[in-house]
Amino acid sequence: MSVQGDHSHHDRRQAVSRNIETIVKLEEEDERQLSSVHQASHKVGWFVGTVYFVISQLILVVLWAVWNVYRPSPFDPYPFPLLSAFLALEAVLLTSFVLIRQNAMDLQSERRNHLDLQINLLAEREADSILRALEAIAAKFDIELPQEAETDEAGRDTQVESIARDLKSQKDEASA
Template identity: 35%
Template sequence: MTADNPLSTDPDQTGLSSVLHRNIDALRERREREAKAATLEERIAGLVTRFTGSMAFVYIHLAALAVWVSWNAGLIPGLKPFDPSFVILATEASVEAIFLSTFVLISQNRASAAADRRADLDLQINLLAEHEVTRLLQLTAAIAAKVGVTEAHRPELSELKRDVAPEAVLDRLEDTEESEKA
């Protein structure tokens, strides 16, 4: 929006309109608020998950595993093996896997909740846009009828002017899924 015209959406030097800048800023602020609202446990789970999903984690594990195996296989002179059957290594790996999978699940639950909120927002915006387009079609048809444009009476336009009932669409989708499963 420019100072001359508050409804203007002229793109700036970046090619983005002021509305897009506002939306991007609003989403960034929302994510920052959500990050601040995260519990200590969620933040810890996020940090652990980010680190364990990194190449640094892989390199550290490869190095530790190489040292462990070399030591306990007797390949390092002067060091007496402490886990020659690798039972301790297997136990340690199993316990680590339990904790890492739990941290990943915690992070996925949080990400899933955020995705559900975004999906709900998308649905609401899509329903609003559909409603607005339907009203615009009705208004355009009324104007066309008033000025005598006969093209406005095409059958597909009358169908497009009808409101869509989202619950009916969901019911139809569920019926289709159920019939495909059967």
């Protein structure tokens, strides 16, 4: 690889790193702007999805059962109705925490999808510009380029509204 090639590869890597850092900073800023209640619920939702939570739950249930089976005066005798009530309440609350976290993740995913769309539209514009420049260079040097339907279509702007309507109608047909 040439020195110039190494330099441009390094520049691209730096640009990618800057872009990633920018996105991470924006996501961290979004996280900091959440209320303390939402931040706590996100942490609970995260912890519930780990093996540590499963292990701690198993340990607590076993300890509860052992404590109440082998004590002379158990506070929750077999079949452990108090434990059942606590676990049912916990299930409802943990489901809510997980759903709150999932909603936040869906919003973040939606933002990323919008960003992807914008980047793809910019990349398409750049590709169209390159195709037009290539056609102009070919015309100047009297070089005949093969005409293909894809090449003709690629030179035109994409009608995002039309594509969105087509996707919506296909989605509506699939759900009907």
